[in-house]
Structures are given as structure tokens and as C-alpha cells.
Amino acid sequence: MNDEPARPIVLFVDDEDNILKALQRLTMDEEFDTEIANSGDAALRKLTTLQDVALIVSDQRMPGMNGAEFLQQSQQLAPDAIRMLLTGYSDISAAADAINKGGASRYLNKPWQDEDLLQTLRGAVETWRLSSENKRLQAIVQAQNEELKQWNENLKNRVLQQTTAIRKKADDLNEALIQLKHNYNGIISAFSNLVEMQGQRMQQHARNVAELATSAAREYGLMPEEIEIIRTAALLHDIGEIGIPDRVLEKSQEYMTQDDLQLYSQHPVRGQMAIDSIVDLRPAGVLIRHHHENYNGTGFPDRLKGDQIPIGARILAYADQLDRAVANGGDTAEQALVRVELGLSIKLDPGLQRVFRKIARYAYFTMPEMDPNATVELELRPEELRNGMLLTRDVLSGTGLMLLNKGVTLDAVKIEAIQRYYQLDPPQRGIWALVHQR
Template structure:
């Protein structure tokens, strides 16, 4: 066998040496791990010296049993073993490796040109290659490079096969999901078709009933958290009663409160659930067209001419910066100015305009802030007064109540409506008389939760 200097006589059964190549970046794949097996320490040292420039992580083992120990402890990419070792022949070792670690490549070294041994090694050990001893350094390195390239190619093929299988499975699941969605949407369309047919029949008897059906269609299209028509209707209805608006205007306003969302029926799910300030490009254009679309859908109904006009202009702004016609101040129909206030107030609280939901009090403050720019200042003041004193959007219209920010609470006040946390937990129940301790606890809870609550308080002298 090849000889080396005597200073290698003390080589341990397992010796690990890592060889890096020209300081590769840490992001590069780790070097292949090569296990050299021979019973002679000098031969192992010579093999390591020959292959150290190939950029591999080199491990050595003196004999077959030591090699099997290394394989149990390390991830080995390739084993290069001498065919003639006293404890276990190289062919037997490679055969055991083939059974236990089939993905590990195997190269046999032999000092004799024994064709029978070579054939046996190929048949039993499924070796990748055979190298004669003494070896030529360049041929040995070339064999190693070819073996590792072959291994990398096989691994890449396996990876691509696995990826293909995963993608095929994803496609199967996607197709199943798509079929289910198509079936669900078909059922929804059938329901919508049935409801529209019922609406047309009902139109012969009462346009009010028809309006309610259309309103229910809108709610069917929207997620429950975005169904705002009931609260908008409550606000508009209360304003009409308090200010004694004429019957025709009241009728048109109530119809508009039920139908102002009609133009949104053509939106996709993304637009329906995205705050308007986060819509861009074509989605933003589609958003700004929905009042016109709503008006066009109502044009065929002569008795809803006034309603259609309110729907078209409820997104106009006092300073002329709205849409679709950039009307300003008194040129905007009164009903459209009122409806715009009610819609913005509710949609701010639902997170349909800004990225985050606003508490009721903050929504009111935002309306006040934009009074004179976005909203009719006189009308806005009347609307805010209604919300603070009657809170029709909270279902307490007609009751003698005040809506107060928690910072304005005083001991002795009586709660007019249950107070729930954002998570749905009951904090204070209706009829509870507030004490200083309760108020302080509520203020502390608001600091922890980073939220501000508005409470409905019974006016002094009211029943209950």
C-alpha cells in the first residue's frame, strides 16, 4: 500500500477534518461529507491529503466497524473504502452500507485487478465506481467529482419529483375547493334569482315591500359585520322625526337608506371587505362609481326618482371634493348630505373606510373635525346632537338618554344600556348606578385595553 511518514502512526479510528474551499459564503450549500475507510493509518492520511483540495468535509475510519459507527452518528454523502481490510472486507462493508444507507454513494479501492472482486462489488455493494491502488491523484479526484455531481443530480431529481407530487396534491385540493365554491356560488345565484323574481311580483302590490327585498339582497351579499343598512335607517328615520321633514323627502330618504349600497352588488369579495382608503387603481375607480351604478339601477322605477338622486350624490362633499359630479355646498341635495353623514358615521365604526374600526365617540369627533369641509356644518351639528342625545344607531331612540365619553362620567349616573367590551364581555348592565370606584375601574380597563367607550346614561328625572 502507499506509504506515508511515520508521524501518522497515531491516527485515531475516527478522525474528522473539514476542508473549506476559498472561503465560501455561509449561504452556500454545505460541502459534501466524505468518509475514507482503511485499516492502515498511512493510507488514510495519504487519501485525505489527495482529496483535501476538493472542498469536501473529510472523515476517516480505521476499519469497517469504525466506519459503521461513523455512519450511525454522521450524515455521510460518499464512502471510499479499501477492499482489503482485516476486520471487514471493503465489499462486505459497502454491501452493508447499501442496505442501511442506500442514498450514500460508494467507491471501492483495491490493489489488485481482480475482475471477480470488481463484479462482486458491483452486484452486491452497488458501488458507483472502482479505483485501483496505487491511484493517480487526478483520476481519483475526477472520480470523486463525477460521483458527487451524479449524487447532486439524483437528489435534485428526487426533490423535483417530490415537489411535483406536492403540487399535484395541491391542484387536486384546489380543484375540489373550486368545485365546492362554484356549487356554493351557484346556489347563491339561484337564491338571488328566486328573490328577484319574488321582488318583481311584489312590485305590483307595494314598492315599499320591493325596497325591503332589495335591501335584504344587499345584506345577503355582504358579510354580517358590514351590513349597515339597519343602523343608517335608524339614524335617518330619527332625524326625519326630530326635524319633522316633509313626507316626500322623508320617503325618499328612507328608501335611499335601504338602497344606497345597491351599486356595490357588482363588487368582488376583495372590494367588499377592504376599507375604501386601501383601494387603489381600478378598485378605487370602481368604488367611486358605485353611487352612479346604484342610481342607474333605480332609474326604471319612476316612483324612486327622488331616491335615485339622493343615492347618486350621497358621496359628494361640502367643499366640492366628492363624486360623481363634484357638487358643492347647497348644490348637493339635502337628502344626500344627510345620508352621507349617516353612512360615514356607521362605516367608520365598522372599519369600512379607515384601516381600523373607530369607537363611536371617535367617529363622532371625526365628523365634527371635517364639518365645513366634507360635511354641511349646520347639518353636521344637528346630526351630532341627535347621536349624542338619542343614539338611534344603538337602538334607544325615543328614550331620555345621553351618550357620554367615559371621562365625563359622574357618580350617581344610571346606565341606560348594557356596556360590552370589544371581546363581547358584559362590563356593566343596564340600570347600574355608577360609583366613583366603578368609574375608576372602567377608566383603568380602558387604559389596559387601549380603547375608549361611550356609555348611554339616563337623563336625570327619567323613569327607571
Template structure:
């Protein structure tokens, strides 16, 4: 099947025929008459180069032996300066050196011997031009693909910039929303504290607890580096832990929990659940509400409302119970007798492992010492003794008050034998049992050791 030129060509390929014999040129021109080519003729290499300088040529077929510039030299020059032009050598002599030069330097496409066969000549030209067209199309497609890739790269770069810019905008929006949400959470903290102050108005000043519990919890969070979310939840829980008590009578509000009668005691046990129910509808309060729900659970599982035990009690609830009981013991809301801060801590230490997390108690005592200047229990040199354990030479570490609040002895008082006897007698007369916070000088400590 004969090779056909592509039908998509919009122009006639230009052929330049070069030979110093005009008869050869005329024969070739007659052969190509009627073919879809534009045929140009040149009788020398110099003339051929003049023509090529004036217009693009698709194919050059040159005779090998010509005066001044032979065909191999001409085709080599064309290869160097017009590499897209197809080159064919036409010769009637077996000249190996000329053929080798044409192949090596002229990079010829085909070699045709004289005399030629017309059909073979036409087929060779069609195949050469078809190959040239397909190669040009391949190069065009390669270039087009490269151009498209470059455009795609530019589009991708532009898209990446747009995406980066949009991502930055979205990130800024998200950051603003986060800030707004954090500000909302902080506003909730402030709001809960304000509301807790209003709730405290139900109690006389001597019975109010929330402000001190909030401050104590904050000191703990700060000293232990708790994260902002945990600190926020604990602060809100401390502010509103007793909101479920607002429906109580004034009398019940100020009565120590140990003195409540049966019906009131059941109502008392329900206040954590009531507090949690009031707060659960507020999304930022949900975690704080859970801490409030379980802050009356006990380490040994005897607490309420769910009788949780040990580590099953949320950490924040265990800490909140310590803070609540520490302050409420001093306000007379748990026991009938109001304790001082050291007595409250002695009580908490006594019930470590039963009511309170034993691993938190000593740590909590240190926090209380950092929070309150009158806490002496954290000092390792301070001992808590009964009146019958006192000996002369011991020094009171804090004021000693009777159960009715009357000051008996000032902190710093050095005890002597008669004073100790008076304290024992007064304690028996009052049917009381005092906890005495004393410092023991080294010489007294040494005497005690020798006696023992």
C-alpha cells in the first residue's frame, strides 16, 4: 500500500532539487508534475543555499557530485543550519566516501541511485515527507504538552496561593471562633462567680463558703500547673457546688449536716444531683456539673449519690470535696463546733482513706498552708497533741479557743506544769476534747525521748 501524505496539510510541501545537470532537473520536474508539491530547482550548492535563505524548504534532494560544493557538503551545511529540512542524496556513482560524509555529516534521510525508478522515487519522496510531517506533529504535540504543563504549573501555583489564602482566612476565622468560645467560657466562669455571691446571700457572713472554696481551688490549680480547661471547670464547680441548696429553708441552710433530721438528711443527700440538673442544660457547664454531681462521693464508697469508690470518683470531685469540707468544717456546716483551719486539716487527715483520697490529703494540706497564713499543720515541727500529752516547755503554735469561741491561750505561749493542769481541768469541766498545736523545742524533745 502506497504511503500517503496527511490530508490535513494546508499547503504544498516545498521540494528543492539540486543538480548541476539541467537534464536531470528537467526529468525530475516532469516526474513530479501533477504531484502535490511545490518544486524549486538549483544547479549548484550556492544557488540552493540562496533559495533556502529566502524561504522554508521541506525537502532537499541533491546530486552527490557537483563542482565547487559537492552534495555531501551542501547537505551537511543544511543539516547544521536547517535541521528540520529532510535531506536525500542522489548519485550515479558508487562513491563510498561521499556517501559516508553525507550520512555522518548531512544526516541524510535516504540515498537514491541514478538511474532511478520513477515509482520508487515517488514512494521515497512521499514516505520522507510523511515521516517529516509525523515528526513535526510529534514535536508539536510535545511542545503543546510542555506548554500545557507550564500553564498547569502556573494554574496550580495560582490555585495553591488561592487555597493558601483561603486556608489562612478560614484559619483566622477558626482562631477568632476559638477565641470567642474561650472568651465565652471565661465569661461563664465570671458569671458563675457572680451568681455564687448572690446565692451566698441566703447565708449569714459567718456561714458563707463559695468565695474561699473558689480561691483555694485556684491556688491548687496554679501550684500544680493544671491546664486551663481543668482549672476552669474546677473554678465553676467551686462557685456553684451548692446551688442545689437554694430551695432549702433558711434554717436548713445554716444547720450542720450532722445535725439534720431524717427527712432533711435525705434532702441534703440530694443536693449534688439537684445542682447538676440545674447546670446540665448549659453546654460550657457540663464538665463542671459532673464534678459537682460526685463531690460528695467518699473514697470508701459510702458517699452519694452513686456510691462511687476510689479512683472511680473523678479527680476534680475528689479535690472539690477536700476544699468544700475544709471550708465548711470551719463554718460549722458539717459539725456543730466550728473548727479552725488546722483542726479542719487534722479532721481531714484523720479520715484519709475513708472520706478522702489518701494520696491527695497531704498535698492538699501543703496547698492550704500556701493559701492561708494561719495553717501550721504543714510545718513538720508542729505536733497535734491532747491536753494530757502536753509537757512543760512546749510552745503553742496557734491560738487555743474553747468550744464556745473564747480565747484560752495565745499562740507563742510557753507551757508550764501548772498551766497544763489548768487546761486539763478546764477541758473536763467543759466536757470538751481539745487538739493542741504545739512546737516542741529540741531540749524538750530530748527529755521526752529519755523518759520514754
């Protein structure tokens, strides 16, 4: 028996030669061999001569035999191959046939993003490779077990030696399973690192949010499996921002144009879709989708409100806002909590205030006990101003025009005036005011 792993083959099927050539060029340096066919019939003939076919990627609309029909027939010739449908047509019934009848695991769109497609191909080939290696090892163990049955009882030393070898193979298999778990966690960490590589503003953000969110979930009394889902979602919650221009991400939502806000509001859904092909990550994907839902129903993408928002997503939103308050304003822990609590019952679940007040002092910063009747001086954005706040510094426009003197108590008229001037003649800094702790 040859113990060397086979070099996998990826078969592309498309009736357009330029598509096949583009796929060949894209994959020429990959660690797998590429075969092509320009029709379903040609591909079936080729499959009769090929071994170690790891992945079949087929177009849907082809003359004669369509992609779903071809994938269905290909199961007889390459039962272990992973199957995918690659097409530029939005045909739900065709996708359903390819999945239900043809055994397709994914439905991919043309035109593709080269790096996204390569990652998908690599992941599929690696899945096939692990499965093949597992079968290979199982075959070795089975062969050795059969050999053991034929051995003479008098060959005790030989039996002991072979038993030791078999035990080692079993240990290797167990080690492989452990390694798969490590790899799974490594993939999550790698995805999280990709998000944090977008810029200085994101450094450590995902890990800080994960620490805060898991501590809050534990304090809230959630089960261990729920806490693990929240931890995973926290590490990946901004993965949908990959590909959004920095000029959009560097703005707060209040200052985005309508087009920028529409683009930005897609990232929770994009984040969910990015990990949806990994079944174990789908529960985390639900939390990622809803971490920008506001408690009062004004968030996105689905405008859920109150308890309609999953508790994991509410915890994730609170942790996300708290870490951003610290990172963006250079606030102390006390100031950050007070700033975030301006959004209670609007953006955030007020029922989580006690939890985050308690866990914040044990998380990535320390904080003293706070007097609930005390006030904190904060630098606020115009949209964070509330009636009754006391200005602690003069408010000047960008060109130096005096808007309000320090010591003034804000009301609705004054707040509206500040917000208007900050749009017409924006200064470099925010508005300093006293904010009551809740």
C-alpha cells in the first residue's frame, strides 16, 4: 500500500473557453492539478480516466447537459469529490437541483473575486485531503487488524509489536482530531487578525470585544456553549468590513453620506455570509448579522428591537460600543461607561448595564467604585448631547466664532444650534460637558 498522499485534481467544466483558460491561469501555482472540460459529456468521459478528483466546479447553463444534471451523474464516477456550481445566472431552482440532486456544497457567482475563489478552492481541496488521509489511515488500521487475525498465537512478540504500531496509529488519529480543533480555532483567529490588519483603529479591538463579551455572557448566566458562540462572534463581528473603503470606516455613522451609510450597513450581512459555508460558525453568524440592531428598533439590517434581538447580539453590541468608546476618545474606564450609557434604551439593552458595570473593572482595564450621583466630564459629539448637560468649556466653531459660553445648561434649542454649526463650520474637537452617571 502506498502511504504517500495523492496529489489532488480539480476539474473545471464550462462551455466557454475563455472561462476555462482564466481558471487555469488562476490556479496554475496551486498545490493541486487542474483538468478542464467544455461540456458535461466531455467531463464525464474524462472522469472515467481520472483518479484523486478532489473538487468538481461546473457551470450551470451549458448546451446539452446542464450543470445540475452533470453533477448528479458525476457522483457515480467520482463519489468522494466535492462539487460546486459556478454560474453567472441567478437561478434558484438550478442551484437547488445542484445541491439536492447533484450533491453540490456551494453555489458560486460569476464574475468571481480571484482571492475569494482561490480561498474557496483551497478550503475544498484541504477538506478532501483530510478526508482522504483519514480513509487512508483507517485502511492501514483495518489491514493491520486483518493481519493480526492471521497471525499465529505463538508469535507473541510479533503480535505485541504490531499492537503497539496499531495503538500509535490510533493515537495519530486522535492527535489529528485534536489538530483539526486547533486548526478550527486558528482559522477564527486568522480571520480576526485580517480584520484588525485594516488599520490602527482596529488594533486589538476584536480581542478586547471578545474578552468583554464572554465575561458579560458568563456574568449574565448563559450556558458554556452559548458563551463560546458569543466569543467566536465577537472575534469575527467586523469581518464584513473587509473590502469597505477606509474613507467610510473612518467616519462615525452620523457623518456618513447616504451612499456611505448604505454601503456600511451591509457589513453585518456580509459578515454572516462570509462564514456561513462553515456549518459550525452559523450560530455565530446570526449574532454578527444582528450586532448593529438598536434596542429601540432603529438599527440594521433587520430593524429588530428589544428582545427580538438575540441576547448574544445585544451583549456583543454593548461590548463593541464600550471598546470603541475607550479607543476613540482615550477615555478612562469610567468615562467610557458613561459615554456608552448615553445610548441605553436607544442603541443598547438597559438590562445589561449592571453586568457591564461589574465586569468592566475585571476586564482589560481597572476602574474604581463609582458614585451613582456623581458627574463625569466628557468630550462629546454633537449627536451625544442631551438636555440638562452643563458645558464645562466654551464652544467655538471651526473658524473661532463663540457659540456658547462654559457654564451654560443645554436645552433642545441650544443643542440644535450646536449641531447646525458643527455641520456648517466644524471645529477640530467635540463639546465638553458634565454627564450624570446612571
